[in-house]
Amino acid sequence: MFIATNLPMISRSFRSARLLRKGPCFAPKGAVITREFGPSINILSLRDGATLTMVSRACMRSILLTLTLCSCGLSSVAQSTSASSQPSPSPEPKTETRDPIERSDEFKSKLTFSVYFTNGERLYDLNLRHQFGPLTAWIAGFAQPNGTKLIRVGAQYDYKKAWFHFVPTLEVATTKAVSGSLYSELGSGNTIAIVGVSRTNLKSFFDLFWDPSDAVQLGIGHKISSYDRIQAYSIFDVRLHTEQQNTHVVWRHKLNANNGITFDGVFKTGHEDSGKFIHTAGIGAYYDRPKWFWKVYYDPHVNFTSHTMVRTGIGLKF
Numbered sequence: 001m002f003i004a005t006n007l008p009m010i011s012r013s014f015r016s017a018r019l020l021r022k023g024p025c026f027a028p029k030g031a032v033i034t035r036e037f038g039p040s041i042n043i044l045s046l047r048d049g050a051t052l053t054m055v056s057r058a059c060m061r062s063i064l065l066t067l068t069l070c071s072c073g074l075s076s077v078a079q080s081t082s083a084s085s086q087p088s089p090s091p092e093p094k095t096e097t098r099d100p101i102e103r104s105d106e107f108k109s110k111l112t113f114s115v116y117f118t119n120g121e122r123l124y125d126l127n128l129r130h131q132f133g134p135l136t137a138w139i140a141g142f143a144q145p146n147g148t149k150l151i152r153v154g155a156q157y158d159y160k161k162a163w164f165h166f167v168p169t170l171e172v173a174t175t176k177a178v179s180g181s182l183y184s185e186l187g188s189g190n191t192i193a194i195v196g197v198s199r200t201n202l203k204s205f206f207d208l209f210w211d212p213s214d215a216v217q218l219g220i221g222h223k224i225s226s227y228d229r230i231q232a233y234s235i236f237d238v239r240l241h242t243e244q245q246n247t248h249v250v251w252r253h254k255l256n257a258n259n260g261i262t263f264d265g266v267f268k269t270g271h272e273d274s275g276k277f278i279h280t281a282g283i284g285a286y287y288d289r290p291k292w293f294w295k296v297y298y299d300p301h302v303n304f305t306s307h308t309m310v311r312t313g314i315g316l317k318f
Contacts, residue, residue, distance in 0.1 A: 099257035100290040102227050107291075107317035114208075114313035118302060121145070125313075127208065134158045142206045150174045150205055163188035177203035179213060185221065194219035194233050210299060211246045212270075214239035219248075227254040237270070243277070244270030244304050260288035264297070272304050284311075292316050 108131040116123040121144065129138035137155040142148070154171030165185040172178050181198035196217035212235055219233020229252050236245035245268070252262040264284040271277050284297035295313045302309035 098226065099254070101254055101256075101258055101260045101288060104260075104288065104290045104317055109318050110315055111318075112208075112313055112315035114311060116309055116311045118309040119307045123206070125206065125208070140208075148175070148206070150177075152177075152205065152207070154179075165192075171207070173203075173205040175203060175205050177201065177205035179205075179207070183217070190223040192221045192223075194221055194231065196235075199239075210303060211235040212237040212242075212244045215244075225254070227260060228252060242271045242304070244268075258290055262286035262288065266299075268301060268304070270304055272301065272306065274306070278304070291318070 110127075110129050112125075112127045114125040114127075116125070124143045125140060127138060127140035129136060135155060135157050137153070139151070139153045141151050150173050152171055152173040154169065156167055156169040159166045163186060167183040169181045169183070170178075171180070178201045179198065180200075181196060183196040184194075186193040186195065194217060198213055198215055198217075200213045202214075214237060215235045216238050217233055217235045219231060221229060221231040221233075223229045231250045232248065234245055234247040237243065247267045249265045250262065252260065254260050262285070264286070266282045266284075268278065268280050268282070278301050280300045282297065282299040284295065284299075286295040287293060293315050295311075295315075297311040298308075299311065300308045
């Protein structure tokens with residue numbers, strides 16, 4: 001790259017050297033020579049060949065000396081011009097040091113298609129969300145082939161300043177269900193406290209979250225690296241006196257530059273709709289790639305019913 005840039009400059013230096021050589025490197029005959037060697041010499045008055053030879057040699061030496069001095073001066077000028085024309089190396093551009101999997105969270109849009117298997121049925125959910133600066137909005141559709149069908153829309157706002165991260169959320173569905181929540185993370189270091197509260201109008205609707213809806217959330221999180229983190233929190237009912245509580249332990253880990261994995265273990269306690277008190281556990285895995293992801297969950301007693309649900313999903317980031 002430097003060769004292509006410097007070639008024109010070098011050729012310009014050579015051209016300037018040639019122009020200088022056309023200048024008066026020699027003095028006219030007689031004038032310089034006679035001044036070099038004292039008084040004027042009348043060649044016709046010379047009486048022998050020795051004198052003529054001596055004068056000729058003196059002239060030749062003078063000419064050679066003058067040519068040598070001119071050549072050295074021109075060479076120095078050409079080299080100086082070439083050196084001064086050499087551009088200084090441009091600073092190398094800064095390279096992105098983070099891995100692709102770490103930058104994948106910066107995509108503004110996400111499309112998720114999910115299939116739920118429960119009680120011999122398949123349920124389908126399609127969710128599209130986009131981030132507009134601190135505001136994130138989504139629209140989704142849920143379909144139970146022989147039952148409920150609905151569309152839901154929602155939005156959340158991310159406010160973060162120093163040690164305080166606050167996220168209010170609102171979602172409504174065509175079944176006239178309304179849900180709202182306030183979520184916060186408190187702390188400026190690698191370890192944070194998690195506090196949240198949620199409320200509904202007690203109309204049921206399917207969502208991407210499978211925890212008690214009229215509840216309080218308390219927990220703690222720790223950032224291990226730019227990608228890795230671990231969280232533990234409980235979401236428990238504070239409205240319907242069901243004693244329902246889901247306790248999650250979530251671990252996110254970078255496998256390599258292009259792959260990440262998240263495990264979500266949940267321990268559930270509380271009364272089912274039938275009144276039976278249960279203790280059970282489920283687990284989920286979220287496989288993360290720079291531009292797409294895949295997830296699967298095993299959820300016994302889903303929504304504190306007697307049914308077990310297996311949820312699968314795949315999504316794109318763009």
